[in-house]
Amino acid sequence: MNNTVKSHNRRNNRALTAEWSTPLPLFNALNDEFGFTLDACAQPFNTKCTRFFTPQKDGLSQSWEGERVFCCPPSGTRELRLWTKKALEEAQKKDTLVVMLLPVSTDSQWFQENIYHQPGVTIRFLPERVKFVNPVVPSWVDGNDAADGKKSSGSMRPSMIVIFTGSKKPFGVE
Template sequence: MHTANKLVTLPASRLGVHSSSATPEWETPRALFEELSAIYGPFTLDPCATQDNAKCARFFTRETDGLTQPWDGKVFMNPPYGRAIGKWVSKAYEESRRGALVVCLLPARTDTRWWQDYVRRGYVHFLKGRLRFGAARHAAPFPSAIVAFGRFFSD
């Protein structure tokens, strides 16, 4: 991760790569996931996970490609933050129209096409400050938002 034009060395851990700019995968902070679970109830699917950072018992990895799988139940999505993020947000919106509740952790990039086309259709909550993902030593270089698509339900 770059901060003020200096390279920051992350601590060696199995999660360090998920917090660097070398990957589009940013591990969801555990406390945030637990808070969202308390609000929305237990999540049943994590469609954008790795073996090491999955937040749900049922999850899809890059190999099982969550973009091509059906989603149902209560879905927690922290998508890869690269160029494909628009595809993930579109998928979240479309799966909510099929009955899933999809709660997304997204960078607050209000000027992007995917934000304008899909996020504005959901329930948006901007997070205060900047998140610290995974084992990162520093907070993210961008603000974040929680976006929920679908009908809110409990069970």
């Protein structure tokens, strides 16, 4: 088998399927507005907050009570269902706010169950696709040079910011 071809295959190359980081300008704009205290789904190399949960600490099994949470969960239907359900539940706790960066998937079950028409939930659809950052993506992957020289990739789908406040305020779109 030709190793060069194999290395270009997304399924066989961990660098292409590895975790991608939220771009700092997007995070900073959200952080300026919400003042995050916890990154619920991160790795030491991509966390945006001093306090964070790694996969080993399992943010899904931890309490987020009293935190102002940023969360950009792994993609995949099962993962998104678990993380959005957790966000909806945690936002009901005292002094807890959850802000998630998610793919737009309004026809998905996780969206219908945990976001759409839920009280205290607000959606902001982003006007352009997020260019996630990955420091381990090989230079031969087209379009991965961000302005800061790190590797980035445009999302395959549009993205949205979902804000879970836990309030009785009706579902909204801004």
